[in-house]
Amino acid sequence: MEMRVSVREIGREDRVALWEWRQDPITRALFPCDPAITYERHRRWFDCAMTAGDVVWCVGLVETLRIGCVRFDQMNPTEYHVSLFLKPPYCGKGYGRVFLQAAIEFLKARRPIRKLVAQVKNANPASGTLFQEAGFSIANEGHHLRCELMCDVPSSAMHGVTVASGEA
Numbered sequence: 001m002e003m004r005v006s007v008r009e010i011g012r013e014d015r016v017a018l019w020e021w022r023q024d025p026i027t028r029a030l031f032p033c034d035p036a037i038t039y040e041r042h043r044r045w046f047d048c049a050m051t052a053g054d055v056v057w058c059v060g061l062v063e064t065l066r067i068g069c070v071r072f073d074q075m076n077p078t079e080y081h082v083s084l085f086l087k088p089p090y091c092g093k094g095y096g097r098v099f100l101q102a103a104i105e106f107l108k109a110r111r112p113i114r115k116l117v118a119q120v121k122n123a124n125p126a127s128g129t130l131f132q133e134a135g136f137s138i139a140n141e142g143h144h145l146r147c148e149l150m151c152d153v154p155s156s157a158m159h160g161v162t163v164a165s166g167e168a
């Protein structure tokens, strides 16, 4: 059966859900850093990130149910760091791949992108496979994998974007 994941921009109504998903012990262990996060701290972080112009953040939906989120943090005008996590009941069922593709399309429809980068713990092989299957190149950097995807940017989308020399 075809798996369908739709994507929408994150909103305030997702704030509590994200904090709850993030408390899952397996999810916490797989993130590059694992601080204990109080809801108050989460609220400040969430509100700040949601209003930041350098973040594109989306929620994945199966029908009307939220399954996780993908966040793109802008590192320079055309390069973004990707992080992805699924709500625990949706892990291990193949949703991550479909969601990641849909989220990348969501980003491409809004921003000119040349490069996506993700950092994945070595202890998280499902995540490494996911990025590899999405076309990212994988480099082992010791405790983590660096995943990179180069994207073609239509020249029309580059209007007004200044790219640092050496990156064009």
Ligand SMILES: CC(C)(COP(=O)(O)OP(=O)(O)OC[C@H]1O[C@@H](n2cnc3c(N)ncnc32)[C@H](O)[C@@H]1OP(=O)(O)O)[C@@H](O)C(=O)NCCC(=O)NCCS
Residues within 6 Å of the ligand: 026, 027, 030, 031, 068, 083, 084, 085, 086, 087, 090, 091, 092, 093, 094, 095, 096, 097, 118, 119, 120, 121, 124, 125, 126, 127, 129, 130, 133
């Ligand atoms: C990591 C995560 C995004 C993976 O998404 P998912 O949909 O659960 O992924 P799946 O378990 O379906 O596996 C994806 C692929 O990895 C493969 N895989 C799973 N476990 C594996 C392992 N131990 N070794 C190698 N490959 C593995 C699967 O076979 C699948 O490949 P396929 O598509 O060719 O069948 C999701 O489980 C998640 O959000 N986990 C918690 C938070 C997290 O780790 N976030 C990522 C931080 S960068």
